[in-house]
Amino acid sequence: MSAIKTYFYNIYHSLLTVIVGMRITIKHIFTRSATIQYPTVKMKIPERGRNRLFVNIDDCIGCDQCAIACPVDCITIETIKSTPDMDLGITSKKTKKRLYIPCFDIDIAKCCYCGLCVWPCPTECIVMTDVYEFAEYDRQNLIYSFSNMTTEEITAAQDRLEKYNEEQAAKKAAATVAVKESPASSTSASPVTPPPIKPAPPTVEPNQG
Amino acid sequence: MEFIQTLLANQVLVSILLSALPLVFIVLMVLVVLYTEMKVAAHIQDRVAYMRTGWHGVLQPIADMLKLLQKEDIIPTKSDKLLFRTAPFIAFTGTYVAYAVLPFSSIYIGSNINLGAFFLVAAGSFVVIGILMAGWASNNKWSLIGGIRSASQMISYEIPTALAVIIVVMITGSLNLQDVTKFQDGGMGNWIVFGGPLPWMQKLMLMPFTLVTFFILFVASIAEVNRTPFDFPEAESELVQGFNTEYSGMRFAMFYLSEYANLFTVSAVVVSLFLGGWSSPFGTFMSGPLWGIFWFVVKAYMFMLIQIWIRWTLPRLRVDQLMFVSWKVLTPWLFVCILGVGLILVL
């Protein structure tokens, strides 16, 4: 193309593109806007969306699986063993509960909503809900405590466990004494100590995995 | 005007009152234009813009302005204090003096001087001094580049503007904007963009030239108010707001006000030169002093709408393209138009 032709072509072309562009934009003025007026109108969130965690503490057996699975360690679980005379009830999955849970804290500020804690739970009591508006002014308020035990209940449970342990220890000591005394009376020479509970030697199973 | 004069019977008071009127108008108009701009921009992008302050956010421009006025006025330590402080006011003054010669209505024009059209062109280039001062005084590379760009842009685009004005002057035979408007009175057919109120043969021959001139003046006017696609002095993406990077609070508000007031000025110039100013498009129907104001503002507002529409459609040009458009396209075409119009008028 000669220079003159290019010059006129450029003018024509720029005018044309301007008109094309302006046609597009004016069309958009009259199309419906895509905005959702958020706080008043809310979008439906997906059915399996991952948002705030919820723990149904009545079903929790305190197995700590969720805390182990969590990649950011934001779940803190403390447990107290129950004594055999106490019945903690069963979960909805018919698992017997054996542990008190004095502390079940989730620091939701650290949570990355990966959902890894949800899958290992044997009783399906830690779940994702559809709540996503839980901003707080104080970060402390984002540590959610799900445990429903009062301080008295916790101390009571601890006391019971200690007492039970003492009793067991006393029983054991008595048994040991009894064991020690009986062989001493029958045979003289080498005193036989009861075989200590040895950990089983690690067995290598080559074809595992 | 005479009415107010007899009412107050005091020359000083009358002048103060009359010169304050455009200020009130500017403030109101800026609020409306700000709102329009945001709404149009939003709808072009399929958004909705302000919705919460008042019905569909109509109070938002007021809230924005109040917020701007409350902000801290930061002056950089290493800046040239005196220039930095005065620059926004100079820019605004440049804008404001232009309102003196705008014929709002057949009875209201700030100053009915004979050099109206050229006064407008001169006042328009006065703004650039303020911008250049701001860019220089900020002691900031971006601001300086913005200021310099503004100067070069203004110099380039003053020429097409002035040439376009010359063409109108050739047809009307007057530089007085009030006379130019009166010349076009009496309906849409008499507007200069359609050849003016001349014998129909002449008119038909003039029409292509006036249409081209009109279009070129419009393009040049967008460049003069530094709006996209010619927004080089502020170019957010490359210059971080250019000359007003360092400005905040009240002083920034002055620049802002000046920019939008300028937007109205250039639209008003195009309207009064080519589209019959305050005269009604339907001849004697709906014409009169008050209707005059209505038509003038409505026409100018339509132009501002188009400018907003363009702003949200086109991307920024390159700097060399800016110069190309001005010197190699607009100016030569205007020379051709001047030649054509001159020949037709002489024959």
Ligand code: SF4
């Ligand atoms: S969702 Fe992920 S990050 Fe959050 S608590 Fe569960 S495992 Fe931890």
Ligand code: SF4
């Ligand atoms: S995995 Fe489930 S049952 Fe186990 S501690 Fe976590 S919430 Fe409780």
